[in-house]
Amino acid sequence: MIGMVRVSSVTPLEGFEVRLCFTDGTERVVDLAAYLRGSVFERVRSDPVFFRSVSVDADFGTVAWPNGADICPDVLYHGRTPARAG
Numbered sequence: 001m002i003g004m005v006r007v008s009s010v011t012p013l014e015g016f017e018v019r020l021c022f023t024d025g026t027e028r029v030v031d032l033a034a035y036l037r038g039s040v041f042e043r044v045r046s047d048p049v050f051f052r053s054v055s056v057d058a059d060f061g062t063v064a065w066p067n068g069a070d071i072c073p074d075v076l077y078h079g080r081t082p083a084r085a086g
Contacts (some may be wrong), residue, residue, distance in 0.1 A: 002049075005022050005023055005024045005073070005074075005077050006022065006023045006060075006061025006062065006073045007020055007021070007022060007023075007056050007061055007062050007063055007073050008021045008022060008023050008056065008061075009021040009056060009078065010054055010055065010056055010063045012051065012052040012054055013029065015031070015033070016031055016032045016033040016036065016051065017029055017030065017031050017032070018030055018032060018054060018063065020063070020076060021035075022077055025063065030038075030079075031067075032063075032071065034081065035071050035075070038058055040045070040067070040068065040069045041069050043065075043067060043069075044065050044067075050065065050066075050067075051065075053065055053066055057070055060073070060074065061073050065075060
C-alpha cells in the first residue's frame with residue numbers, strides 16, 4: 001500500500017525538526033525547513049511557539065498547524081522536495 005502511508009504522530013524537536021511516526025510503523029526525524037515556503041507558512045516559520053503547535057490532521061494523516069498549513073504526507077514519507085520549494 002505504498003502511497004497510503006500516513007503520519008500517525010508528530011513531535012516537535014529543535015529548530016524545524018520533528019519526529020514523525022508513520023502508519024507503517026516507521027519513524028524518522030525530518031527537518032521541515034525546506035517545506036515551509038509560501039505565505040501560509042509565514043507564521044510557522046517566524047513564530048517558534050506556533051511551529052510547536054504542529055499536530056496530526058486525522059482526516060488527511062499529515063502534519064498541520066492551526067492556521068490550516070499542512071504538508072503532503074507522501075512528500076514527508078518519501079523525502080521528496082515539494083513542488084513549491086524548488
